[in-house]
Structure formats: C-alpha cells, structure tokens
Amino acid sequence: MCEDLPNAAAPAFWCDAMLGGLARWLRAAGYDAAWQEGIDDAELLRLALASGRILLTADTRLADHGAIRSGRIRALLVPHGMGKFDQLAFVVRALALPLREPRCMACGGALRAIPKESARPEAPPRTYAWCDEFCRCSRCAKLFWRGTHWRRIESRLAAL
Numbered sequence: 001m002c003e004d005l006p007n008a009a010a011p012a013f014w015c016d017a018m019l020g021g022l023a024r025w026l027r028a029a030g031y032d033a034a035w036q037e038g039i040d041d042a043e044l045l046r047l048a049l050a051s052g053r054i055l056l057t058a059d060t061r062l063a064d065h066g067a068i069r070s071g072r073i074r075a076l077l078v079p080h081g082m083g084k085f086d087q088l089a090f091v092v093r094a095l096a097l098p099l100r101e102p103r104c105m106a107c108g109g110a111l112r113a114i115p116k117e118s119a120r121p122e123a124p125p126r127t128y129a130w131c132d133e134f135c136r137c138s139r140c141a142k143l144f145w146r147g148t149h150w151r152r153i154e155s156r157l158a159a160l
C-alpha cells in the first residue's frame with residue numbers, strides 16, 4: 001500500500017486493463033495515469049516496477065502478487081463494482097490527493113494554454129467563435145477547449 005506523499009511531486013499511476021475509465025478521470029483530476037487496453041498482468045507489473053508508478057488494480061489476485069506485498073511495486077486495490085467516478089473518489093480519498101490542473105484525458109500529458117489564433121485551423125468553427133480558452137497536450141498534441149463538456153467534468157470534480 002502507499003505511503004502519503006505530501007510534499008513530493010504528484011504521483012503517477014498505472015491502471016490495470018479493467019480501469020480505463022478511472023485512468024481518464026484521474027487525468028481530468030490532474031494526474032498522469034497510464035492505461036493500455038488488454039495489457040496482461042506480467043507486462044503491467046513490469047511497467048509499474050520500471051516506471052515507479054503506483055499500480056491501481058481491481059484484481060485481488062494481482063494485488064496479492066509478491067512484488068506488491070513486498071513493497072517493490074506500490075499499489076492500491078480499488079474495490080469491485082464501483083462506477084468510474086466512485087473509483088476516482090475512492091483513490092483521491094485513499095491517497096489524500098489534491099485536485100490539480102487537468103491533464104490530457106486521452107494520454108495524461110500536461111496541457112499548455114495556447115493563443116486562440118493558433119487553434120483556428122483545428123477548432124470547429126462554431127466553437128472557435130465563442131470559446132476563448134484553448135490548450136494543447138504537450139504529449140499527444142490534442143487540442144482542448146473550455147467548453148460545456150469540460151465544465152461538466154470540472155463541476156463533478158468539485159463535488160469531490
């Protein structure tokens with residue numbers, strides 16, 4: 001299990017194959033969460049160990065693996081049968097994570113504000129007309145804007 005990291009840099013995560021929705025919510029809450037569809041347990045353990053990321057799993061058998069019990073891999077067992085948002089609430093409380101600036105929901109990269117003008121070629125014209133805040137993922141280059149979808153996510157996170 002994890003110790004608190006009050007003053008350290010934000011922890012980063014590896015989510016097991018079943019926790020893709022949780023990975024996206026963690027990114028929205030400002031945490032870098034890796035997830036790969038269909039990844040097998042051996043590869044997941046190897047990547048968590050190599051990266052030093054905290055492993056999040058809903059699989060009790062995996063959580064009982066020797067590398068986790070010995071503390072070589074830090075891990076948190078997420079209870080079964082929760083919705084994505086309840087999983088996020090569980091992780092945020094269990095690790096006392098403060099909400100941070102949102103990261104790219106597609107890949108977990110940091111978002112950088114960009115001048116409105118540079119979003120013009122990619123933004124849908126109607127969005128471009130009314131929205132003034134655009135940012136781009138520093139990892140996958142995806143364009144984001146503070147639209148209604150984003151605000152809905154922010155208000156759900158604020159409810160945490």
Ligand SMILES: [Zn+2]
Nearest residue numbers: 104107137140
């Ligand atoms: Zn990205």
